[in-house]
Amino acid sequence: MxxxxxxxxxxxxxxxxxxxxxxxxxxxxxxxxxxxxxxxxxxxxxxxxxxxxxxxxxxxxxxxxxxxxxxxxxxxxxxxxxxxxxxxxxxxxxxxxxxxxxxxxxxSDHQWLKCxxxxxxxxxxxxxxxxxxxxxFDMVQAYNMLDSETKSIIEEINSITYNPFYRPFGSVSAKYVDRNIDIPPGDTFPHPLVRTHPLTKEKILYLNIAYELDFVGVPYKVGNELFSKLNDHIINLSYKYxxxxxxxxxxxxxxxxxxxxxxxxxxxxxxxxxxxxxxxxxxx
Ligand SMILES: O=C(O)CCC(=O)C(=O)O
Ligand SMILES: [Fe+2]
Structure with missing residues (x-):
């Protein structure tokens, strides 16, 4: 070769x-x-x-x-x-x-589905x-670069990404959902916010910053602040291609x-x- x-x-x-x-x-x-x-x-x-x-x-x-x-x-x-x-x-x-x-x-493609x-x-x-x-964006590095307190806060959280394709493409953008006010349409599949790669065993910050999402069981104000912090962290990441x-x-x-x-x-x-x-x- x-x-x-x-x-x-x-x-x-x-x-x-x-x-x-x-x-x-x-x-x-x-x-x-x-x-x-x-x-x-x-x-x-x-x-x-x-x-x-x-x-x-x-x-x-x-x-x-x-x-x-x-x-x-x-x-x-x-x-x-x-x-x-x-x-x-x-x-x-x-x-x-x-x-x-x-x-x-x-x-990440199809994050809103079960698989x-x-x-x-x-x-x-x-x-x-x-x-x-x-x-x-390298989301293994996004996880690695978090401070240890944030790592321990997000370790047990599941997140829901709402499927944007129930509505015309382009009409949905990144937003932390307040479930008391408005729940986006469609079936949802919660996934760990920190997932593990099956082959490399590395931890991954499994979060998109494109669509509506929320964190299961986390009060709106706390979740919204956490999302905004993670969002800024991802945008400023230097590990990109x-x-x-x-x-x-x-x-x-x-x-x-x-x-x-x-x-x-x-x-x-x-x-x-x-x-x-x-x-x-x-x-x-
Ligand atoms: O057009 C692109 O560069 C990316 C489009 C996209 O997100 C995809 O094909 O999954
Ligand atoms: Fe894509």
């Missing part, structure tokens, strides 16, 4: 080049990629040329497809038979295309200059130990990616 492995600074993100994911998938390589994903959380492959089948066949070496349950809406669930969702701003050209050009606040995705992939298909990057897209890039990320963000961009700039997500376990 003569591919190059280049870790980024800050410990999050690694780039692999001189590899062809359409043909080079030996067991040794798959295991090496899984190890790199566990260690660096975001793995970038350059210059790929993959059919839809090659893209999903690569992804499902790392776990089964994430299959949306029709009862619970998610991105692209209207066409749940297709494992590939288009994330793009050219909806008139691509059916099954979502997210337009608006800002997507920092989140969120373990990992996701985006494959750049049609990207023009100055479209938006994607930014991943920012990816500027080129056609043929494939980015594979650990959806347990990271959250991701995309700024808004000029709607006239083409930005089309294919996304695949992998099924995961109930967080613990």
């Amino acid at each position: 003569n591919h190059n492995i280049s870790p980024n600074k800050n410990g999050i993100g690694v780039t692999i080049d001189k590899i062809n994911l359409a043909s080079d998938l030996s067991a040794t390589l798959i295991i090496q990629i899984q190890d790199l994903l566990s260690k660096y959380k975001v793995v970038v492959f350059k210059d790929q040329h993959l059919t839809d089948e090659q893209l999903s066949d690569f992804a499902f070496r790392f776990g089964p497809p994430f299959v949306p349950d029709n009862k619970f809406p998610v991105l692209g669930s209207k066409d749940s038979s297709n494992p590939i969702v288009i994330v793009g701003n050219q909806a008139h050209e691509y059916s099954n295309s979502y997210l337009g050009h608006q800002e997507v606040l920092p989140h 969120p995705s373990s990992a996701s992939l985006l494959y750049a298909l049609d990207i023009h200059l100055n479209s938006a990057p994607t930014v991943w 920012e990816h500027h897209w080129h056609n043929g890039d494939l980015v594979f990320w650990d959806n347990r130990s990271t959250i991701h963000y995309r700024p808004s961009f000029d709607s006239s700039i083409r930005r089309v990616l294919k996304r695949v997500t992998i099924g995961g376990e109930m967080p613990y």
